Amino acid sequence: MMNCIAVDDERLVLDLLADNIQKVPFLHLVQRCKNAMEAADVLHKEQVDLIFLDIQMPGLNGLQFIQSLQQPPMVIFVTAYKEHALEGFNLNAVDYLLKPVSFERFLKACNKAYELFNLQQKPAARENLPDYFFVHVEYNQVKVNIPDILYIEGMKDYVKIFLASASRPIITKMSMKALEEKLSRYRFARTHKSYIVSADKITAVKRDLICIDKIELPLSESYKANVEKILPL
Structure with a gap:
C-alpha cells in the first residue's frame, strides 16, 4: 500500500x-x-x-x-x-x-x-547487484562500469558500448539481446533494434528521437513502450 x-x-x-x-x-x-x-x-x-x-x-x-x-x-x-x-x-x-x-x-x-x-x-537485493561487467576485447577482458554507459549500438554480431568517460566506444562480440538481458535490472531501454540507451543519460525525447545532449539516436514506434516504462512521457 x-x-x-x-x-x-x-x-x-x-x-x-x-x-x-x-x-x-x-x-x-x-x-x-x-x-x-x-x-x-x-x-x-x-x-x-x-x-x-x-x-x-x-x-x-x-x-x-x-x-x-x-x-x-x-x-x-x-x-x-x-x-x-x-x-x-x-x-x-x-x-x-x-x-x-x-x-x-x-x-x-x-x-x-x-x-x-x-x-x-x-x-x-539491489545493493547486491554489481555495477559493472566484463567484455572480451581482442585478447583482454575489459571492465565496463554500468553508470558510465551512455548508449549501445548493435552491429550484426558486435556491439559498440559508448561511455561518458571515453572518446571511443568499446567494441565487443556480443548480441544486443544478450546485452539487453544483462542490463535488464538497471535503467536502460531498448529504443531501436540497434540501440539501447541509459535512461539516466537522456536529456530530451522527441517524436522519433532520443537525445543525449547533442547526440540524437532513433526511437522506433515499436520500442516506445520500453521508454515509457522508465520515463515520464
Whole structure:
C-alpha cells in the first residue's frame, strides 16, 4: 500500500483525483491539499510515498515545490500545461499527466509508480547487484562500469558500448539481446533494434528521437513502450 496526497488549487480537480485514487487498491489517500504549503505540512507529519501534483498554483508552483524538498517522494504531475514536461522529467517525475485525465491513463501512471515503489522496498537485493561487467576485447577482458554507459549500438554480431568517460566506444562480440538481458535490472531501454540507451543519460525525447545532449539516436514506434516504462512521457 502506498500513502499518497493530492495537491491542486482547483476543488473539482481534487475531488476527481480523490475519486480516482479510491478506485486503485494499492493507494491510500492521506490528505487533499489546496497548495504547496499545505502539502509541505503533511509531508512533515505523515509518511507519504507518492504525490499527485498540479504545477500552476498560487504562491509556490509544483515544480518549485519539488525542487525545495531534500528527499521528495515519488511525484506524478497532473497539469493542463504540456510545456513543462521536460522540467518534470528532469525532476525524476514518475509520470506527467495532462488534464483532463482518463482513468485508464491515471491507472497506467499509478502502476508505474507501484512498480518503482516495490523496487524500493528491496534495497538489499539491489545493493547486491554489481555495477559493472566484463567484455572480451581482442585478447583482454575489459571492465565496463554500468553508470558510465551512455548508449549501445548493435552491429550484426558486435556491439559498440559508448561511455561518458571515453572518446571511443568499446567494441565487443556480443548480441544486443544478450546485452539487453544483462542490463535488464538497471535503467536502460531498448529504443531501436540497434540501440539501447541509459535512461539516466537522456536529456530530451522527441517524436522519433532520443537525445543525449547533442547526440540524437532513433526511437522506433515499436520500442516506445520500453521508454515509457522508465520515463515520464
